[in-house]
Amino acid sequence: MRDVLIHAYYIAKKDLKEYYMKPGTVSWGILFPITFSIAFIFRRGAYSLWAAPGLIALTILFSATSMAGASIVFERRIGSFERLLLFPTRYASIALGKSFGGLFFGLITSLTTFLIVYSFLNSLPVNPILFIVSLLLTVFQSASFGVLLAFTVKDPSQTMTVFNIVRFPMIFLSGVIIPINQLPPLIQIISYLLPLTYSVELIRYSYIGEYSIINPVIAIMVVIIQSIVFLTLTSILIKKSIP
Amino acid sequence: MTAAQQECICRVEGLTKDYNGFRAVDRISFCVRRGEIFGFLGPNGAGKTTTIRMICGLTRITRGRVIVDGHDISREPRTVKKLIGVVPDMSNLYSELSCWDNLIFCGEMYGVPRDERIRRAEELLEFFGLARFKNKKFKTLSKGLKRRLTIAAALMHNPKILFLDEPTLGLDVIGKRKIWHIIKELNRRGVTVFLTTHNIYEAFKLSHRIAIINHGKIIAIGTPNDLRQMVAAEEVIDVSFTPNMPSLEDILEIKGVVRAKIVDNMFRLIVNDVLEALDGLVEFARRRGLNISLLSLRGADSEEVFLSLVGVRNA
Numbered sequence: 129m130r131d132v133l134i135h136a137y138y139i140a141k142k143d144l145k146e147y148y149m150k151p152g153t154v155s156w157g158i159l160f161p162i163t164f165s166i167a168f169i170f171r172r173g174a175y176s177l178w179a180a181p182g183l184i185a186l187t188i189l190f191s192a193t194s195m196a197g198a199s200i201v202f203e204r205r206i207g208s209f210e211r212l213l214l215f216p217t218r219y220a221s222i223a224l225g226k227s228f229g230g231l232f233f234g235l236i237t238s239l240t241t242f243l244i245v246y247s248f249l250n251s252l253p254v255n256p257i258l259f260i261v262s263l264l265l266t267v268f269q270s271a272s273f274g275v276l277l278a279f280t281v282k283d284p285s286q287t288m289t290v291f292n293i294v295r296f297p298m299i300f301l302s303g304v305i306i307p308i309n310q311l312p313p314l315i316q317i318i319s320y321l322l323p324l325t326y327s328v329e330l331i332r333y334s335y336i337g338e339y340s341i342i343n344p345v346i347a348i349m350v351v352i353i354q355s356i357v358f359l360t361l362t363s364i365l366i367k368k369s370i371p
Numbered sequence: 372m373t374a375a376q377q378e379c380i381c382r383v384e385g386l387t388k389d390y391n392g393f394r395a396v397d398r399i400s401f402c403v404r405r406g407e408i409f410g411f412l413g414p415n416g417a418g419k420t421t422t423i424r425m426i427c428g429l430t431r432i433t434r435g436r437v438i439v440d441g442h443d444i445s446r447e448p449r450t451v452k453k454l455i456g457v458v459p460d461m462s463n464l465y466s467e468l469s470c471w472d473n474l475i476f477c478g479e480m481y482g483v484p485r486d487e488r489i490r491r492a493e494e495l496l497e498f499f500g501l502a503r504f505k506n507k508k509f510k511t512l513s514k515g516l517k518r519r520l521t522i523a524a525a526l527m528h529n530p531k532i533l534f535l536d537e538p539t540l541g542l543d544v545i546g547k548r549k550i551w552h553i554i555k556e557l558n559r560r561g562v563t564v565f566l567t568t569h570n571i572y573e574a575f576k577l578s579h580r581i582a583i584i585n586h587g588k589i590i591a592i593g594t595p596n597d598l599r600q601m602v603a604a605e606e607v608i609d610v611s612f613t614p615n616m617p618s619l620e621d622i623l624e625i626k627g628v629v630r631a632k633i634v635d636n637m638f639r640l641i642v643n644d645v646l647e648a649l650d651g652l653v654e655f656a657r658r659r660g661l662n663i664s665l666l667s668l669r670g671a672d673s674e675e676v677f678l679s680l681v682g683v684r685n686a
Contacts, residue, residue, distance in 0.1 A: 131482075147467070210463065218449075
């Protein structure tokens, strides 16, 4: 386990040096979510406090998945991903390392969004410790989701398209801007299947003390389980990628 | 275990690879001896890269096994990966990282202790003539320098055997010679080298022993001299005619001519009976009313040995 974590740390450190300024990472990982958050806060006025936690979760989803996705897709395209397979390391280290890069990046951009939200709304989370835990869990969940998503893309040039096909519906179906309990019952079933739903509910509870349909304890458990499942599936996909 | 097996650092037994019904590598067996440069020579698509990828754990083995220093790659992949250094056929280090950061990252991933990896990276940059490029990003290096750094990265953990897949592919003459010098020097310092190449001259110049692979099968194995002796009966006649040159097809009809090609406006004939071929040439010229304006005779060179072994008739 120690080796897995050490190798994951080295991979993440390398990825941050290599990819944090790539255009896809900057535009989809930083500019889009932050611009979206500011625009939404301006437009919705008093309703913004309810929406703010969802916007933070959305920022995390976009930044962490973009970073994790960019590194894998770029390396697969130029052939340097194979280098990782030549090292005496476990597939889990590679999956975890790629997630750590997204985790760090997601954390930075989510804190930036939080500061924007705070400077406009002048409101602090009602449960700061749970808020920090929620952010960390959400960042980890999003990063591992991004890594898994990147491995399922067959054609690297289609990565951002595939990523956005998956990410954009979550803006409307995961309770970011519309409360889930106000969605039609059939649509609510879809909401339960989306990872962002649980992180939005969790962050919202820690920030304003209320949630829509998912109890925070269940949300924490689901976010942790999803992260582990995403990483396990990624490890399996890496192994299966060997011809 | 016999003495011969003991000196094997890498033993390949009945190695086979099937891709959707196509057999890319067909039951090949060989042994790489500790301290040697082992050339793995074959035309494009012969199965060289598939073989090296199976040995390094990048491609699954359909059948057979690979033992490196006593460890089976299928059963102990991580142990084997610690023992080997691999240089793929393309220079695929991390483009945004500096030469230094690339080497340090490789050292980290191989578990080289901090002080050791700093010392090793400095040593390798010096040895490969890259010290002044230490802080340059990998993407800014020339093709030759990229190749050198890729080899250096494979040596960060002091591997017992270095696998080089087409190390001079796409390099100019100076770049090639620099890499050849590096390979020889590394071997002189005790590194066992497994070299895959389609460059016949390179294989014969560098290798202590060579295995020739074609259509996924090993067709010959031995020292460069052993391979030459396998086709020792073959000699080369360079011949030119005036006032006009006959066709290649006509030349191939001459008795004793095994293969023929046109080189620098003359025919290069590979023959297995010189006297018969010379008789045939004279008779051929007389019959066609031609004069022989140039004629020279010598033993087969490495290229001709290779072509003879892979059975190419008029390349």
